[in-house]
Amino acid sequence: MARWAIAIHGGAGVDPNLPESRQEEAKRLLARCLQAGVDMLRSGAAALDVVEAVVRELETDPFFNSGRGSALTRRGTVEMEASIMDGRGRRCGAVSGVSTVKNPVSLARRVMDKSPHSYLAFDGAEEFAREQGLETVDNSYFITEDNVGMLKLAKEAGAILFDYRIPLTGTDTCSALAGAVDNKHNGMVMNGLPISIYAPETVGCAVVDSTGACAAATSTGGLMNKMTGRIGDSPLIGSGTYACDACAVSCTGEGEAIIRSTLARDVAAVMEYKGLPLQQAVDYCVKERLDEGFAGVIAVSKTGEVAYGFNCTGMFRGCATEDGFMEVGIWE
Amino acid sequence: MGWALALHGGAGDIPRTLPPESREPRLATLRRCLDLGSAALRDGRAALDVVELVVRELEDCPHFNAGRGSVLTAEGTVEMEACVMEGATLRCGAVSGLSTVANAVSLARLVMEKTPHIYLAFDGAEAFARDQGVETRDPSHFITENNIERLRQAKAANRVQIDYTQPLKGQQAPQDPPAPVDDNCQTGTVGCVAVDAAGNLATATSTGGLVNKMAGRIGDTPVVGAGTYANALCAVSATGKGEAIIRHTVARDVAALMEHAGMPLRDAAARVVAATPRGAVGLVAVSRAGEVSMAHNTTGMFRACATEDGHEEIGIWTDGDAL
Numbered sequence: 001m002a003r004w005a006i007a008i009h010g011g012a013g014v015d016p017n018l019p020e021s022r023q024e025e026a027k028r029l030l031a032r033c034l035q036a037g038v039d040m041l042r043s044g045a046a047a048l049d050v051v052e053a054v055v056r057e058l059e060t061d062p063f064f065n066s067g068r069g070s071a072l073t074r075r076g077t078v079e080m081e082a083s084i085m086d087g088r089g090r091r092c093g094a095v096s097g098v099s100t101v102k103n104p105v106s107l108a109r110r111v112m113d114k115s116p117h118s119y120l121a122f123d124g125a126e127e128f129a130r131e132q133g134l135e136t137v138d139n140s141y142f143i144t145e146d147n148v149g150m151l152k153l154a155k156e157a158g159a160i161l162f163d164y165r166i167p168l169t170g171t172d173t174c175s176a177l178a179g180a181v182d183n184k185h186n187g188m189v190m191n192g193l194p195i196s197i198y199a200p201e202t203v204g205c206a207v208v209d210s211t212g213a214c215a216a217a218t219s220t221g222g223l224m225n226k227m228t229g230r231i232g233d234s235p236l237i238g239s240g241t242y243a244c245d246a247c248a249v250s251c252t253g254e255g256e257a258i259i260r261s262t263l264a265r266d267v268a269a270v271m272e273y274k275g276l277p278l279q280q281a282v283d284y285c286v287k288e289r290l291d292e293g294f295a296g297v298i299a300v301s302k303t304g305e306v307a308y309g310f311n312c313t314g315m316f317r318g319c320a321t322e323d324g325f326m327e328v329g330i331w332e
Numbered sequence: 333m334g335w336a337l338a339l340h341g342g343a344g345d346i347p348r349t350l351p352p353e354s355r356e357p358r359l360a361t362l363r364r365c366l367d368l369g370s371a372a373l374r375d376g377r378a379a380l381d382v383v384e385l386v387v388r389e390l391e392d393c394p395h396f397n398a399g400r401g402s403v404l405t406a407e408g409t410v411e412m413e414a415c416v417m418e419g420a421t422l423r424c425g426a427v428s429g430l431s432t433v434a435n436a437v438s439l440a441r442l443v444m445e446k447t448p449h450i451y452l453a454f455d456g457a458e459a460f461a462r463d464q465g466v467e468t469r470d471p472s473h474f475i476t477e478n479n480i481e482r483l484r485q486a487k488a489a490n491r492v493q494i495d496y497t498q499p500l501k502g503q504q505a506p507q508d509p510p511a512p513v514d515d516n517c518q519t520g521t522v523g524c525v526a527v528d529a530a531g532n533l534a535t536a537t538s539t540g541g542l543v544n545k546m547a548g549r550i551g552d553t554p555v556v557g558a559g560t561y562a563n564a565l566c567a568v569s570a571t572g573k574g575e576a577i578i579r580h581t582v583a584r585d586v587a588a589l590m591e592h593a594g595m596p597l598r599d600a601a602a603r604v605v606a607a608t609p610r611g612a613v614g615l616v617a618v619s620r621a622g623e624v625s626m627a628h629n630t631t632g633m634f635r636a637c638a639t640e641d642g643h644e645e646i647g648i649w650t651d652g653d654a655l
Contacts, residue, residue, distance in 0.1 A: 090579040096550070097454060117549045118575045122429060122454040124548015229456015230449045231428075238557040238581040256450045260422040262557035262584040269585065273592035291422060 002212035003304030003322040004041040008034055008054060008205045010064040010316030012253040012296025013190040014330055023330055025063060026316050030328045033057045034318040037207065038326070047207040047215035047248070048086045048109075055082070055105040055217045058203035062144050064316070066203045067103060070142050070221020072151045073228045078142040080221050081235040082108045083119075087214030087243035087302075094235035097122035100136040101129045105219045108235070110134065119235065147224070154225040157194055188313065190254060190294055195313065202234055204241070204250030208300045210322070214248035216241050216264070223255070233258035238265035246271055247278060249299040253312065257293020261285070267299055279307040286311050334640030335373040336622040337526045339365055339386055341396045341634030343571045343614025344519030346648060348631070354395075355648070361393045362636040362646050369526065370638045379526040379534035379567070380418050380441075387414070387437040387536040390522035394476050396634075397520025399435060402474050402540020404483040405547050410474040412540050413554040414440045419533030419562035419620075426554035429454035431474075434467040437538045440554070442466065451554065479543075486544040519634075521553055523560070523569030527618045529640070535560050535567040535583075542574070552577035557584035565590045565620055566597055572613040572630060580608050586617055601625035 010030060037054040045053075059067025059082075070078045082104035083094035093112025096119075098104045110132045111120050120128050129136060188195040202220035209215075218241040220234040232255030233240035242249045242264035249264040258264075266289050270281040278301040286297060286309040296310030298317060306319040318328040341358055369386040377385075391399025402410040414436035417424035425444025428451075433439050442464050443452050452460050461468060521539035537560045539553040551574030552559035559570045561583035568583040577583075582604055589600035597619040605613055605627040614628030616635060624637045626647075636646040 085579075092579055094550075115546065116575075117546060117551075118578050119550040119555070120546060120548040121550050122548055124546055127548070128546065227447065227449060227452065227456055227460070229452040229454055229460070231426075231451035231453050232449075236451075236555055236557070237578050238555070238584060242581075256448075259450050259556050260424060262561070262581065262588075265557060265581045265584055266588065269588040270592055273589060 002208065002210055002302060004208055004210045005300045005304045005306045005319070005321040006034065006037045006041060006050065006205065006207045007298035007300055007306045007308060007319040008037065008058070008203070008317065009250065009252055009296060009298045009308070010058065010203050011201045012310045012315035013195065013294055013312040014314035014316065015195045016313050026330065027328050029061055029063050030316060030318040034320055034326070034328065037205065038320050041207070041209060044210065047209040047213045048084070050207045050209065051205040051215045051217040052084060052105055052109050054205040055203060055219050056103045059103050059105060059219050064203045065201050065221045066219040068142050069144050069147065071224040071226070072143065072147050073226050075228055076148070076151060077228070078139055078221055079228065080104045080142070080219070081231065082217065082219035083235045083237060083241040084108045084112060084217040085215065085237060085241050085243040085248070086112070087245055087248055090244055092118050092237045094119040094237060095121065095125045096231045096235045097229070098125055098129070099139050100126060102135045102137050105217050107134055108217070118237070142221070150224055190312065201232070201255065202240070202252040204252060204298065206248040206250050206298050206300045208248065208302055208304055212302045214243045214245070214300060214302055216243040216248035216250045218250045238262045240264060242268055244268050245302060247299055247301045249297060251295055251297050252315070253295030253310070254293040257290055258295050260291060260293070261289040263289060263295060263297060267297060278305045282307045282309040333531065334622045335527060335529045336618045336624050336637070336639040337366070337369045337373060337382065337524070338616035338618055338624050338626055338637035339369065339390070339524040339635065340522065340569065340571055340614065340616045340626070341390060342519035342521045343628045343630040343633035345611065345630060346519060346632035348649060357395045358634055359646060359648070361390065361395060362634060365389050366636040366638050366644065366646065369524065373526065373528055376529060379528040379532045380416070382526045382528065383524040383534045383536040384416060384437055384441055386524040387522055387538050388435045390524070391435050391437060391538050396522050397540045398522045398538040400474050401476055401479065403520070403543040404475065404479050406544050407547050408483060409547065410471060410540055411547065412436045412474070412538070413550065414536070414538035415554045415556060415560040416440045416444060416536040417534065417556060417560055417562040417567070419564055419567055422563060424450055424556050426451040426556060427453065427457045428550050428554050429548070430457055430461070431471045432458060432468040433461045434469050437536050439464070439466055440536070450556070482543050521571040523571060523616060525562070525567040525569050525616050525618045527567065527620055527622055531620050533562045533564070533567040533618065533620060535562045535569045537569045537571070552582070557581045559583060561587055563587050563591070566617055568615055568617040570613060570615040571633070576609055576612040580604070582608060582613055582615060586615070597623045598625045601627040605629050
């Protein structure tokens with residue numbers, strides 16, 4: 001028998017000035033979701049079911065940027081995306097542009113289990129959700145007061161959310177950049193947004209169960225003030241989410257940087273092709289494979305290890321293993 | 333060192349009995365695109381410009397499944413997607429769900445260069461196309477008679493996906509076995525990879541997706557690391573069964589084997605193709621050193637390559653069969 005392990009996250013790139021009460025709230029939520037996953041694993045649930053159930057919990061709570069509580073597009077709407085991957089057979093499912101499905105991760109799983117495809121988006125994804133009888137709600141259900149305020153702040157900050165480290169040709173981004181790195185935010189910026197406005201992206205979960213099967217799932221509302229139609233790393237297999245026989249990985253942070261580095265697949269590729277153990281593979285990818293971008297990674301291996309890594313100010317995270325180790329944290 | 337170029341027009345179960353009227357226009361297009369790309373590289377154009385130029389030409393050709401000639405969704409519409417990536421900077425752009433943009437690959441490049449994002453899809457991508465003033469056409473421009481018939485046959489056979497290159501009934505030579513009902517490979521996606529004289533690498537891929545696909549379906553083409561990837565070592569464009577290419581992160585894996593295991597391009601490409609289910613994948617790839625791979629585990633792949641030292645190859649089935 002293998003040993004189970006679970007890791008979860010609620011986004012990387014946390015405002016160092018986040019009020020203590022919000023920090024405590026985040027930790028309580030992480031601990032509750034982690035415990036739900038641990039309970040399932042103890043009673044012999046499969047990794048795939050556990051990652052789906054845990055991400056559903058995280059989506060349903062408005063605290064993090066997924067499901068209810070998702071970040072808003074420029075137009076003030078919610079466009080959610082999610083993916084799930086089963087390490088055995090590397091089956092996968094993903095959705096983007098979901099606007100009424102209460103739990104996008106479960107729609108991603110239906111795409112994997114019930115459609116001939118791996119990835120459905122926008123109207124086609126919504127239509128499929130209705131065919132499958134998944135619970136749907138009005139788009140306003142996902143929109144929180146907090147996020148309406150954040151969108152207003154993001155627009156005032158002039159932060160158009162460009163991937164500011166990559167030079168744009170032919171566009172004038174200087175004024176936006178100046179707004180984003182204004183000193184009143186200590187110059188700390190994630191995805192072009194002052195860190196106090198930036199909503200830590202994305203929730204995710206990686207699990208190995210007691211049979212040694214690995215699975216990962218990731219879900220997000222994307223970037224605050226994003227263009228409608230924008231797809232980030234979360235639904236992209238190999239970028240935000242990846243699982244194979246050896247490990248399962250979920251990433252969070254600056255989506256564009258994660259896509260360029262195909263971060264989740266690379267943790268597995270470094271284990272496979274360089275022969276590094278899990279934590280070293282995570283460290284290597286965070287240090288060497290991200291360009292200028294900020295991101296965080298959680299991962300588990302088939303032998304029951306957990307690992308995480310990030311190169312920014314904090315990551316909401318939690319992990320637990322069969323031998324009794326359990327940790328919930330935000331900072332380094 | 334030196335420039336190199338490779339392009340494809342899809343991999344799949346291409347019957348060796350493919351009639352001349354299906355074969356010749358495709359080979360002629362491959363020839364024209366190879367010459368176009370080679371001339372551009374000879375003139376010192378950057379790899380990124382060359383792959384865009386060549387893929388635009390392939391999109392405009394109605395015989396391949398991209399741009400005009402894209403296959404139809406279950407609803408009888410086209411939903412095109414494309415991706416472009418530059419190796420040195422890892423900059424990339426992708427689009428999905430386009431129904432009016434004449435050249436999806438060029439919109440992908442604009443997403444890369446003019447937005448803070450990498451990937452735009454459906455209405456948001458169409459709105460961006462209008463903001464940027466790119467050429468758009470009525471959706472009917474992309475729909476060919478052949479593809480209306482392909483969709484009809486796919487629906488009649490209740491096939492979600494059919495092999496794009498299977499001759500239409502009536503065109504089929506009598507000795508041909510009928511296409512197996514479970515044959516769900518996707519052929520006709522187009523792609524191009526290039527390394528220019530300065531050693532810059534770039535890749536681009538464009539597709540209409542699968543015949544009779546569900547509306548909203550995204551395949552491997554626009555997924556960075558699956559159908560398309562480039563870094564400082566190589567540039568890769570893949571084609572075949574999208575779902576298999578996604579789960580095997582085919583394009584990134586060629587690069588990952590070179591980067592993490594120190595493999596040369598051809599070994600890396602051969603290993604990735606061998607590890608993917610038989611009949612599922614073909615790819616074109618070039619390395620910074622100017623090596624070329626056109627590995628595939630399908631019956632055939634419409635493909636062509638050229639290098640600075642004068643080597644040229646155009647083929648469908650085994651190497652060099654259509655020169």
